[in-house]
Every structure is written in structure tokens, then in C-alpha cells.
Amino acid sequence: MILFKKVEELNDLFIRNKDMSMLLNEKDRRTLDSLINEISEKDINSNLLKTILGLQENKYSIEIIWQLHTKQIIDFAEFITCYKWDLDHIVRTLLCMSESEEKLCQEMLTDLLGSLLILLSGEPNHIFDQHIQIIQQFLTQSSLIIVRNHDGWVYLKNLKCSSFLTKSTIQKIFKIMLKNMLIADVDFHLNIAYEQYRLYKTPDSVYNMLTMFLDEIDEHVIYALIQNVLSQHAEKANWKLILSLISTFVKTKSHVCHMLKLKLEEFFNQTLSKSATEKSFLMQKAALLIFRQCCLEIGLWSEYSRWYSSYKPNVDNAKIFYSLLTELLPIDLPAALAAHINTQPKLTESCGDIQSDYVIKAQAQLMKINHGEDYMGLFKNYDDCENRHEADIIKVLEYFKSTGQVMRVVLEACVFRNKYFIGTFLKTLMNTQLVDDQLRNRFIEKLNSMNKIPKMVYTKWKQEQQSIYFS
Numbered sequence: 351m352i353l354f355k356k357v358e359e360l361n362d363l364f365i366r367n368k369d370m371s372m373l374l375n376e377k378d379r380r381t382l383d384s385l386i387n388e389i390s391e392k393d394i395n396s397n398l399l400k401t402i403l404g405l406q407e408n409k410y411s412i413e414i415i416w417q418l419h420t421k422q423i424i425d426f427a428e429f430i431t432c433y434k435w436d437l438d439h440i441v442r443t444l445l446c447m448s449e450s451e452e453k454l455c456q457e458m459l460t461d462l463l464g465s466l467l468i469l470l471s472g473e474p475n476h477i478f479d480q481h482i483q484i485i486q487q488f489l490t491q492s493s494l495i496i497v498r499n500h501d502g503w504v505y506l507k508n509l510k511c512s513s514f515l516t517k518s519t520i521q522k523i524f525k526i527m528l529k530n531m532l533i534a535d536v537d538f539h540l541n542i543a544y545e546q547y548r549l550y551k552t553p554d555s556v557y558n559m560l561t562m563f564l565d566e567i568d569e570h571v572i573y574a575l576i577q578n579v580l581s582q583h584a585e586k587a588n589w590k591l592i593l594s595l596i597s598t599f600v601k602t603k604s605h606v607c608h609m610l611k612l613k614l615e616e617f618f619n620q621t622l623s624k625s626a627t628e629k630s631f632l633m634q635k636a637a638l639l640i641f642r643q644c645c646l647e648i649g650l651w652s653e654y655s656r657w658y659s660s661y662k663p664n665v666d667n668a669k670i671f672y673s674l675l676t677e678l679l680p681i682d683l684p685a686a687l688a689a690h691i692n693t694q695p696k697l698t699e700s701c702g703d704i705q706s707d708y709v710i711k712a713q714a715q716l717m718k719i720n721h722g723e724d725y726m727g728l729f730k731n732y733d734d735c736e737n738r739h740e741a742d743i744i745k746v747l748e749y750f751k752s753t754g755q756v757m758r759v760v761l762e763a764c765v766f767r768n769k770y771f772i773g774t775f776l777k778t779l780m781n782t783q784l785v786d787d788q789l790r791n792r793f794i795e796k797l798n799s800m801n802k803i804p805k806m807v808y809t810k811w812k813q814e815q816q817s818i819y820f821s
Contacts, residue, residue, distance in 0.1 A: 360385045367411035370435070371443045373454070374413045382414065386421055412443055416458045419465065426465035427481050437480065441487045448492055448505045460508040463488070467509070467519055489523065493530030497588060500555040507562060517566075524563050525571060532579045532595070534588040540635055543589040544681045547643060548759050551749075552594040560598040569606050572599060573613050576640065580617070584629075584636035593643055600647035607648055614641040615657070622667040622674075634674050642686070651685050651762070659693035668701040672708045679715050684766040687716045719767060728759055728775065739778040743790075750793050756800070764802050776803060780811045791815075 363378055363385070374382060418424045430440065447459040466481045496502045506527065510520055538546075552560075564572070572595070579587045600607040618637040624630035645654035663671055675682075675690065691712050697705055728742040749757050763771045780794060798808050 364410060364414065367414060368409040370410065370412050370415075370439060371446055372411040372413070373452075374411055379413070382417055386417065386423070412447070412458065412462075413454075416462060419461060426462045427469055430466075430480055430484065437484055437487070440484055441491065444484075444488050445491055445495065449495060449499060449502050456505055456508055459505050460512055463505070463509060464512050464514045467515055467523065489526050490530055493527055494534055496527075496559070497531055497534045497536055497591070500553050500559075503555075503559045503562075506559070510562065510566070521566050524566050525575070528563055528567070528595075529575055529578070531591055532575060532588055533583045534591075535586045536588050536590060538589050540585045540587075540589065540632065540639070541681055543593065544635070544639060544678065544683075547589075547593055547639065548646075548683060548685075548762065549757070550590060550593055552597055556591070556594050557598055560595055561602050564599060564602050569599075569603060569610060573610065576614075577617055580633055580636045580640065584632040587636075592640060596640060596643045597647050600644065607644070611641070611644045611648060614644050617641075619663065619667065622663065622670045626670070631674070631677075634670070635678065638674065638678075651689055654686075655689040655693065658689055659695055661695040662697070665698055665700055668697050669704055672701075672704045676708050676711060679711055682715075683762075684716055684719050685762045687712045687719075688766045691716065716766075719770070728763060739774055742775070743779050747789055747793055750796070751789055756793075756796060756802075760797075761800075761802070772804065772807065776807060780807070 359381070363381055367374060367378060415424075415426065415429055419426050419429070429435070430437075444459060444463065447455040450456065463485075466485050469481050492502070506524070509515060509523065543550075576592070576595070579592065596610075599610060603610075614637070618634070618641050621630060621634045621637045624633065642654055645657060661671075679687075691709055694705060694709065728746070746757055746760055749755070760771075760775070763775060779790065794803070794808075794811065797803050
């Protein structure tokens with residue numbers, strides 16, 4: 351009778367917690383733990399508990415399933431097979447847990463996913479088709495969640511530390527996740543990347559996630575993933591993550607970053623030899639951008655300039671290369687244009703005309719940018735003619751406030767758009783009517799300490815500032 355009463359009490363607890371996504375309250379949590387222990391002691395094979403589960407129309411809290419799983423009464427994989435939960439429902443529940451900040455949810459997710467992933471580490475078997483479907487759906491949808499929520503990858507860190515999973519399984523999961531995230535369309539397409547890639551800063555959470563991935567995935571796999579993305583999804587790939595991946599790779603694997611540079615250069619040369627189609631042109635743009643990003647992360651523009659000055663494509667590739675650079679003129683950065691103008695690679699005479707034509711157009715574009723302060727700021731062409739440069743200052747100051755650093759686009763403008771930098775940027779920044787703006791003043795002092803402000807300009811600003819203060 352006592353056992354029957356315990357079973358009835360457990361049955362009532364199951365009925366109260368039918369929603370799979372539900373967590374138990376503290377009282378039910380204690381009750382469940384106690385009842386499972388008592389019934390299991392009297393029924394070593396746990397057949398009674400399995401019978402109770404089978405009578406409940408397959409509706410249980412995820413925590414109930416997990417508790418039975420940890421007590422080795424049922425395995426999560428066994429639960430899916432025997433009790434036939436709707437696969438989409440299971441995936442949705444696991445995805446909600448992946449986004450949860452509750453420690454218990456993350457612990458449960460690690461255990462339950464681990465139970466499924468163990469099956470994938472063995473030989474292929476059609477018996478496990480349902481389990482593989484759940485993993486595939488979960489990883490695909492989780493990749494998209496992480497793209498939107500940069501902190502949604504915590505469960506991957508837990509899986510990496512799991513003692514139940516083999517290293518090869520973890521590597522396989524990380525490779526799948528990275529591949530999915532790299533091809534996600536996040537409305538930051540190729541042309542936008544060309545215009546803004548020197549402004550984009552990798553969020554800390556993304557950097558930490560990619561560092562973890564790079565600890566497990568070797569450079570050859572990374573290169574293969576990049577090549578696949580550029581070949582299949584060049585225009586609408588996740589360019590933010592691609593740029594971040596290159597930056598993180600160079601910073602965390604400095605001993606092999608030049609190897610990556612050589613591989614990316616080789617891939618770029620391969621794209622130049624493709625037939626002239628719209629797809630091949632997109633690949634050329636994409637390959638050049640990612641190669642340039644690698645150069646800049648290794649040694650800023652000097653690394654790219656050294657490469658460009660010694661570049662020796664064959665005649666056909668040279669013609670395609672300069673046609674590509676000509677097409678990119680409207681969106682290329684001033685620093686890139688300056689690098690192309692300052693030192694020319696020595697090409698055969700048959701390429702001289704197309705090279706000279708590009709240089710003339712690049713010089714005209716750079717002059718247009720340098721003299722175009724009436725319509726062009728640091729970041730974009732603003733509709734508001736009067737406030738566009740102040741909008742640039744606000745963005746620069748926000749970055750300085752959060753990091754204590756000067757944006758690299760400002761430092762590059764100091765070199766490659768010097769006339770604009772002094773005549774427009776500094777003039778707007780050092781407006782003495784804004785003397786009470788302490789953040790602005792600190793930023794000015796920071797630039798001056800880096801020798802980026804002409805001495806006479808700084809002295810004049812200091813004098814005007816004191817004059818206003820004592821008036």
C-alpha cells in the first residue's frame with residue numbers, strides 16, 4: 351500500500367507538470383527526487399517508473415525527463431524512441447533552453463544534447479535517424495539564434511567540457527555551427543562590407559566564441575569553410591562574422607596567419623582566372639576583401655601595400671584585376687586607393703594601359719574624397735547637410751567612451767584624407783562652443799598625445815578654450 355501511495359503521488363506530480371518546456375517548482379523538485387529514489391529502491395529495474403511514463407500520454411516537464419535521465423532510469427535518446435515526442439516540440443524546447451541564462455537549463459541542455467551526440471560518434475545506423483534529425487534541426491536553428499544573440503553560444507562551451515563526448519564529435523559540431531553561421535544572411539552584404547569593414551568591431555562575445563572554435567578546428571578546415579562560403583554565398587554571406595573570423599584567426603593563431611594570407615592570395619588568383627560571369631565577379635570582390643582584411647589584421651595597410659607593390663599576375667589576370675579595382679572605385683576606401691596609387695607593381699607592357707587608366711581614375715576619386723567634405727564624412731553621406739560631420743564626431747566619441755581607444759578609421763583619415771581630417775574633422779571636433787563637453791576634450795587631448803593634431807591647431811584651441819573659460 352505504501353508503494354502504491356508513492357506511485358499515485360508521483361503520478362499526480364507528472365500530471366501537474368505536463369508542459370515539456372516547464373521547469374518544476376522547488377516543492378515538486380524535492381518531491382520528485384525523493385519519490386524516484388524510494389520507488390527505484392523497491393524496483394531495481396525501474397520498470398514501474400517506465401510503466402507510469404507510458405500511461406501519461408507522453409507529456410512531461412523537460413526537468414522530469416532530465417531527472418530520470420540523470421538517475422539512469424531512462425536515457426534521453428531512449429525517451430525519444432520509446433515515447434515518441436513530436437520532434438519539432440523537442441527542438442523548440444532545447445532551443446529555449448540554449449537561450450536561457452538559468453544555470454539549471456544550461457546543465458540540463460548539456461546532458462540531454464550529450465546523450466544524442468554520443469550516438470553520432472558511433473557508426474551510422476538508421477535506428478538513430480530521429481536523433482540525428484533533432485541534432486540537425488537544433489544546430490541549424492541554434493546557429494541563427496547565435497547570429498542574433500551573441501551570448502547564445504554558452505551551451506557550446508559546456509558541451510566542449512563534457513567528459514562524455516569525444517574530441518572528434520565536438521570538432522564536427524563546431525564545424526557545422528561555424529559553417530551555418532557564416533552563410534547566415536544578416537543584411538550586411540558584400541558592398542556594405544566594402545564600405546564599412548574598417549568601422550566594424552568584433553563584439554567581445556563573438557571574439558570569445560570564435561576563439562573557442564579556433565581552439566578545436568585547425569586552420570585547413572577554417573580555410574575550407576571560408577572558400578566554400580565565398581564560392582557559394584559570396585554576396586549574402588554573414589560578412590560581419592567572416593571579418594570577425596579573419597581578425598580572430600590572426601590574433602589567436604599568429605604563428606600561422608601568414609599561411610592563411612598565402613592561401614587567401616592563392617584563392618584570389620584562382621578567382622581571377624575564372625570565366626567572366628556575374629558569379630565570378632562577386633567571388634573576386636569577396637576574395638579580395640577577405641584577403642585585404644587578413645593583410646590589415648597582420649600589419650595594417652603597410653602589409654597590403656607591400657603585397658600590392660610586388661604583385662605579379664599574368665597578363666589575363668592583370669586585366670581582370672584592374673577591371674575589378676575600377677569597378678570598386680566608388681566604394682573603395684581612401685586608404686586602399688592611396689595604397690594602389692603610391693607604388694605600382696611592375697607588369698608587362700601589354701598591361702600598362704589598363705594599369706595607367708586605373709591609376710588616373712583612382713587619383714581622381716581620392717581627390718574627390720579629400721576635397722569632398724561638403725558631401726562625404728567619415729562614415730556615410732548623411733541627408734542632413736549641416737549635421738553630417740557632427741554625427742561623425744558623436745559616433746567617434748561613443749567608441750572612445752566605451753573603449754578608451756581612437757577608432758582606426760580616424761587614424762587612417764589622418765593619413766589618407768589629411769586635408770579633410772584637418773579642415774573638417776578637427777574643425778568640427780574642436781569647436782570651442784562645446785567647451786563643456788569633457789568627453790570631447792579628453793578625446794582631443796588623446797589625439798594630441800598621439801601627435802595627430804598640428805601644433806598650431808592645438809595651441810589655438812587651447813587658447814580659445816581658456817579665453818572662454820575665464821570670460
